[in-house]
Amino acid sequence: MTKHHTRRELIGASPINSELVDYLNQARSPSHNQLAPCVALIGCDGSGKSTLARDLVSLLNRNINTRSVYLGLGTGDFGRRIAKLPLVGGVVSRFLQNKASKAHEGRDKRLPGLATALAMFGLSLTRRHRFREALKYRKKGVQIVTDRYPQAELAGGFDGPGLNSARKGSPLVEYLARREQSIYRQMAAYQPTVIIRLNVDVDTALARKADHERALLEKKIAVLPTLSFAGARIVDIDATRPYGDVLASTLAVLQRFGLRA
Template sequence: MAPDDWDERGTPDHRFTEVKILLHDLSCVHQLQSSDRESRDVAVIATSSISCACGCHRLSNDCTLVQFVNNFLDSEIAMQAPSSAMAPLIAVIGCDGSGKSTVCEHILEWIGRYGPAGTVHLGKQAGNVGRSLGRLPLVGAAMERLIRRKSDDVNDRIKEDKQPSLFPALVISAFTLRRRRRFKRMLALRQRGLIVVTDRFPQLEIPGAYDGPGFPEASQGSRPVLALARHEHAIFEWMANHRPDLVLRLNVDLDTACARKPDHRREALSRKIAVTPLLTYSGAQIVDIDTNQPLANVLKEAEAAVARVMAERGYAVKEENPRAA
């Protein structure tokens, strides 16, 4: 099947809106009351990155790194068990280029025959933000090199069984807060009786990859970073405790994934493909679908798997399809 048969839509306008806000914050963020120039520079860059990562909500000029750390550590986590009374939850997971967006959009529309439905993206999307920054005129190339350098530094520290330094830790924490907010929105939709289809789903089995925790399982690091890592683990433990009714696991070969996602690094896609079959999502029901086959066959298999789960949950097809939320 030709890669063009697939349509993994993104939201470029939204991503560039986040980038514009990041640049705005770079110009107006309040400096720390410190004579240490390096600390002030870190505050400017980290605060801007946090603003972008947290979903277009600008931080006030009085916000500092200390305030952010305190807010992150003080964020409330409800550890209650998931309610079996909530509406069904269907998660679609797979490597980039496997067709997650296409399958999500189709299932969201198709599942409306059972009742009102909604969708939430539960991925980190750090790569999307980084690629958007890399496409900016004039500064894009420099930003891309900076992000790549910081990423390589974090990977080197992980190999040495060390946590990231403070700045990358703050960025990781910002993305975690963003995902926690989206996850709570997903739960609210289910509590309102909406069937929810998610693009990606948090997992706790493999840190540092595939929508898992951003902090590694390392014991070495500064106290603030170790505290942030512990708190992130608690957030992911809470999210993973809400097991989906069904996980559609989309499998794709490396060449097909690279053809569909030419702006992604081949080695990164290779790692994700290798990890895909290892994820269990706390024992959730998983249906594997080969997305190298024609799209029509993929969608047919996805519909059949969802139909079985909806029948198990006692849902019947309605005469009229409510509009998806």
């Protein structure tokens, strides 16, 4: 087993390596042990994160106080709601998509203007607020199940910084990009107990989220396996299977990490 795969398992294709999980549980840092458990659900749109988060909280809450926290930005759903507005919806939606596309392009592009940068920075501050609320609950002994989890490895979406600090721009926007990167590094330093990565193919995702763009879903599916979330413990689950099987597999993983429904 290579170093790259030491913290990952695949559910639905191979059995859980219980010895590996036991070893990882023993290796938890002291700061992590001071917090109540946190289960982070990540995956492409249409992988079932929201439904699974809701059901996990309902089941885990029977034994220990458990809450669900959404750590995404919700900008995709916001844009789709705007697009449905009469007369102006299509125009405004295309404007927002164009702004987002320019902001998320490659490293050779410049940072966006101040207005766009401030909006993106503001969204990250909102995410940090939610993250801090989750930490407060964990410090009080409340288990947390998160829909999404912040990462500091890749800017321009995928629950990472909105601004790419490697790009050039105005001095003020460059400062915002550096500050935003620091915020995400601080959040990513708090590793969840386990990350459940729900894997689906693009056709399955589109069947569940027909209003999404295929190209964007394909990009998300391609990028997710490359993210390490600061070395967090990641378990892969095949989310193309019937939901009952996905839920059962997830509960089996959580039991091995000491979380019981």
